[in-house]
Amino acid sequence: MEEVEFKKLHDPYLLQSKMTNPDHTLPRGVWVPGPVIVGAGPSGLAAAACLKNHGIPSVILEQANCIASLWQFKTYDRLRLHLPKQFCQLPLMPFPLDFPTYPTKEQFLAYLESYAQNFDLKPVFNATVVTAEFDGRCGFWRVKTEVTEYVSRWLIVATGENAVEVVPRLEGMNEFNGPILHTSSYKSGEGFEHKSVLVVGCGNSGMEVCLDLCNYNAFPSLVVRDTLHVLPQEMFGVSTFGLSMWLLKWLPVQIVDQLLLFVSRFMLGDTSRIGLNRPKLGPLDLKRISGKTPVLDVGTLAKIKTGDIKVYPEIKRLECNLVEFVDGRKEKFDAIILATGYRSNVPTWLKDVNLFSENDGFPMKKFPEGWKGEHGLYAVGFTKRGLLGTSFDALKVAEDIAGQWNSREKPKLLHGGKTNIDT
Secondary structure, three states, X not given: OOOOEEOOOOOHHHHHHHHHOOOOOOXXXXXXXXXXXXXXOHHHHHHHHHHHHOOOOOEXXXXXXXXXXXXXXXXXXXXXXXXXXXXXXXXXXXOOOOOOOOOEHHHHHHHHHHHHHHOOOOOEOOOOEEEEEEEXXXXXXXXXXXXXXXXXOOEEEOOOOOOEEOOOOOOOHHHOOOXXXXXXXXXXXXXXXXXXXXXXXXXXXXXXXHHHHHHOOOEEEEEOOOOOOEEEOEEXXXXXXXXXXXXXXXXXXXXXXXXXXXXXXXXXXXXXXHOOXXXXXXXXXXXXXXXXXXXXXXXXXXXXXOOOOEEEOOEEEEEOOEEEEOOOOEEEOOEEEEOOOEEOOHHHOEEOOOOEOOOOOOEOXXXXXXXXXXXXXXXXXXXXXXXXXXXHHHHHHHHHHHHHHHHOOOOOEOOOOOEOOOO
């Protein structure tokens, strides 16, 4: 990160603010010659590295005290990348050759630390963005934290798809005697030995938490509220994802889906027999349309087939240590773990209605067009395509900003709050 230039004494906007607000309660102003990036996870780091590769400085604002805080603090211990490392590496720097095909959580974090060091990325930590708004009077973005206002021509939103935990409201939640926790607080099955645990949510996290609980001699059950696709992590000795990407080069998505489902049935059997009904759309078609990711099985299905993991339908209500399901069954549980995912928090701080939807906090344009908005606003890491989508966004954003950076004189604030970037 290049050193930013402080304009507090010379910015006419701030001088005017002092005259109209003698208590000086407004944040101090910082002029940023390059983009402001919100978020120091993989998306923010990738964007900053790609910009630096073009010779463009940036400022990364991060609300936590470290990079990749979601990975650092809100993931379980046994987590590995679900896709092979070549599909998860960030731009301009591959994973070390000695890393396994599916790096562990610790290995991925070590890779991100090396990535930041390699590109000399130094985020501003403990900087929670309160608001970010485009100021049409001067043509700049004003990004405010609790103590500082950053002014820049470009704003890159890299807070990601998983910023805030989704906690469903279950009837009788306050009556349940045992602990109810989100997977963001789950580390391992230690402490759940010989306890009956209900895991709500059947995505990759829910499936893997159930498997982890089995390994710690707990008695897990899984709530399956919807249809889902479960695929083997590998087919014919190669990753299912990699095989899919190769087949899509030659065949329509519907044909590839048929092939994947045929092989999956041969390898995994009929999942409907164990309470896991498949959607009508194929796994790749469903991912393309809705963003819903198929589950890549790492051993959970075998535990379901043996009865070590039980499957239940949607919850109707909770009471004391009982859970009543919509099919009428009632069972006792010692704890409930919510594997109910995350959501974007962009609408809570970004004042924009052109790129991001106020409903879900995702770009309104679908991939591959959702990375660019108006007035120098960009999005990185909202493609619902994992780290591969993050890399695509980061490269496109940096290339686009580089074209503006190189073709125009660097913007400077002039007297009266106007700029010299108008051409």
